[in-house]
Amino acid sequence: MSRTAIGLLGGSFNPPHSGHRALVRHAMKRLHLRGMRVLVSPQNPLKSAGDYAPLEERIAATREMMRGLPNVRVEPEAAEGPTFAVDSIAKRVLREPHTDFIYVMGADSFAGLHRWRRWQALMEMVPIAVVSRPGFRLEALQSPAARAFAKAQVPERLALTLHRRTAPAWCFLTGLDREESSTAIRAREDPSKFGMESAT
Template sequence: MEEGADLNPIALPGQRIGLLGGSFDPAHAGHLHITEMALRRFRLDRVWWLVSPGNPLKAHGPAPLAERIGAARRIADDPRIVVTGIEARLGTRWTADTIAALKARFPGVRFVWLMGSDNLIQFSRWDRWRGITAQVPIGVVARPGSRTPARSARAARILERWRLPQHQAARLADMTPPAWVLINVPMTALSSTAIRSARRKAAERPDAGAPLAGLGP
């Protein structure tokens, strides 16, 4: 992972860069799995983990930004992954604004927005979600328990005409938006919510020895 990339990641025109946004509270092997699948299937040069100052759809605030960035760096052991808190520098809160700011800041870069299929289910709740689809192609990676519901989600139905078949996933970064694809991959069930729950239970019952190994730093 590139050092010194907290707030100022570097990208060159023509590069194919995936954007994986979220609170990363905490980052875990599931994030890494989605990223590695996206790098391979979408033929990306880099994936930026956009560690957000806060998630507008979540009622409770995350851990401090610097702490989450540090934890994410310990998980992201691939040199093609850049962990960044650039949203804090840009002053953006919503994904639509972040993408617009990144495209203005890095002209000529081929950005692809990445998400798990669990997020596709609620994508139509996102602020200006149709605007997001007009700005960048979207790569959706199947997640346990959500692959089938995602296919019939409101956003998926509305965007069906712009959906690429899986065998064309490598073309995604070169497509003019709107364009999206849902890929099936070997799955891992890890999630930040499950990790936080396990940690709370371990804190409440220190004698229980709840196993946290492998879940996150």
Template sequence: MKHGLPYARRGQVIGLLGGSFDPAHDGHAHITREAMKRFGLDQVWWLVSPGNPLKPHGPAPMGERLERARKVMQHPRVKITDIEAKIGTVYTAQTLEHLKRMYPGVHFVWLMGADNLASFHHWEAWDWIITHVQVGILARPGQRISARMSKAARKYGRFRLKGRKGHLLAGSAPPAWAFVNVPMSDMSSTRLRAEGQWKARDKSDPDQG
């Protein structure tokens, strides 16, 4: 660990799954395991965010979300982190720029759901993200069509690894991105809060971005 941050060796491929995790649930754990397998990742780091700049209200306190995430996701190659809070970044592009500078020789793959790809062009410096790190898209059945029609998918369509080539993503130079179909649990952070299984102050559900 450096300055309380996870350890990674040169040459390793680290998947980054960002979000509020408000709260973390089995669906997050499931897509994490699938991403490691489908994209050939050495580790996955959960980036539990301080808040989402696209959402007006903040999530539950960081300590509560980290504690819950560590109970939900117990795997030797998955690290639960508050990196963005530690390095003081707000936007994904800022976080990635810092990590690339702090971990020379480490390859980062940004992981996100197909629903996030549909709105990806609204993210701060989204072009910079897709041209500097590989992007792995985890799609529920039925989500691929809307994601493929997104501005980002149309602009960078020629760089998509098609078919069953997702395992080549880690070794491809950006821009490079891939879809994998991942049957997901219908459990969600929003549903958990609605059912009263997650009690937290100042509730909202800022996912990635």
């Protein structure tokens, strides 16, 4: 099967960690992607602006974390935040109308997708791959997004066909159960490294 789709993975990457790298490798293998664009968000609108290390530092650290992975490109999701995924993905789809995109997210993010701005529009814009995370399988599969788009779920055995499907279409990918968390790393490290006044 030819590799035709480009994966899009967004996030704060504050900081990036080996779980992010593992997720990229897992998604590229399971979906047979020809490339992945890792989009570093200036600011998640659901989080405080004071919790972030500078964007350029996070981009540099993410590029270092992804070093050596073929066809993986790290770039800013936008020049400044807050950033809404539905807007940044729409711009890429319009800019590259002949490219098949798959939006990749962790199961924890999918579980809370209904809190995102115009999340239904995002579901209807591009196919979505939801990658397993420990403790979030049931929460993701029983989430408002999963229930609202139950008929659009693609069986995991057909994951390689996801890029050829018209959105809404989403697939839950098992096989990756990494415990790493940027939040946990920030709690352990010096808060000043991540632009925080405290470790809360």
